[in-house]
Amino acid sequence: QVQLQESGPGLVKPSETLSLTCTVSNYSITTDFYWGWIRQPPGKGLEWIGNFYFGGNTYYNPSLKSRVSISVDASKNQFSLSLRSLTAADTAVYYCARVSWTKAWCDPWGQGILVTVSS
Amino acid sequence: QSALSQPPSVSGSPGQSLTISCTGTSSDDVRVSWYQQPPGGVPKLIISEVNDRRSGVPDRFSGSKSGNTASLTISGLQAEDEAHYYCSSFISRNTFMFGGGTKLTVL
Numbered sequence: 001q002v003q004l005q006e007s008g009p010g011l012v013k014p015s016e017t018l019s020l021t022c023t024v025s026n027y028s029i030t031t032d033f034y035w036g037w038i039r040q041p042p043g044k045g046l047e048w049i050g051n052f053y054f055g056g057n058t059y060y061n062p063s064l065k066s067r068v069s070i071s072v073d074a075s076k077n078q079f080s081l082s083l084r085s086l087t088a089a090d091t092a093v094y095y096c097a098r099v100s101w102t103k104a105w106c107d108p109w110g111q112g113i114l115v116t117v118s119s
Numbered sequence: 120q121s122a123l124s125q126p127p128s129v130s131g132s133p134g135q136s137l138t139i140s141c142t143g144t145s146s147d148d149v150r151v152s153w154y155q156q157p158p159g160g161v162p163k164l165i166i167s168e169v170n171d172r173r174s175g176v177p178d179r180f181s182g183s184k185s186g187n188t189a190s191l192t193i194s195g196l197q198a199e200d201e202a203h204y205y206c207s208s209f210i211s212r213n214t215f216m217f218g219g220g221t222k223l224t225v226l
Binding site for chain 2: 103
């Protein structure tokens with residue numbers, strides 16, 4: 001079955017840029033579906049960050065759009081998140097997921113990676 | 120942007136039925152999903168398109184929608200159902216959102 005795995009630093013400094021990578025197994029990200037990122041601050045709810053369709057559209061949460069970008073490395077079946085100008089409010093568990101944009105669901109999800117923004 | 124509102128918490132005893140609401144969806148949009156997140160765990164999609172239960176999800180879980188409010192009903196509550204539950208839907212064109220989440224406690 002499709003599996004996703006996040007990787008990246010667990011600690012980043014304020015004002016810096018966060019870069020995370022999601023590696024997808026058992027399904028090519030170029031075949032179908034959107035692929036995206038969701039985050040969850042400690043003890044809080046889920047926040048959609050954005051997602052893309054290979055060779056197609058990319059959509060971002062309007063509240064993060066000025067600081068975020070998603071890129072793709074099809075040769076490695078990976079996609080990445082870049083989040084700029086970090087503050088403590090960006091501390092969260094970051095998940096990647098496969099997304100059906102036409103039916104508005106996310107499944108499956110990666111295990112998540114905790115990113116702490118602190119000096 | 121509009122929000123998807125859920126009650127912060129609900130509770131029930133084993134065997135009881137309870138319902139979690141999600142208000143703020145578009146009345147003519149069936150693209151409402153529900154996720155279960157156990158303590159310390161990863162969110163898992165349990166229902167899509169209002170009432171389409173995912174493979175392997177017990178039939179105790181069901182979804183419905185009336186107007187701009189979607190609902191998740193759990194019948195025959197079990198201890199293993201204790202988790203956070205989140206709804207999701209589009210709140211505007213190409214803007215996706217999760218509800219604030221509901222903590223379900225089995226008494």
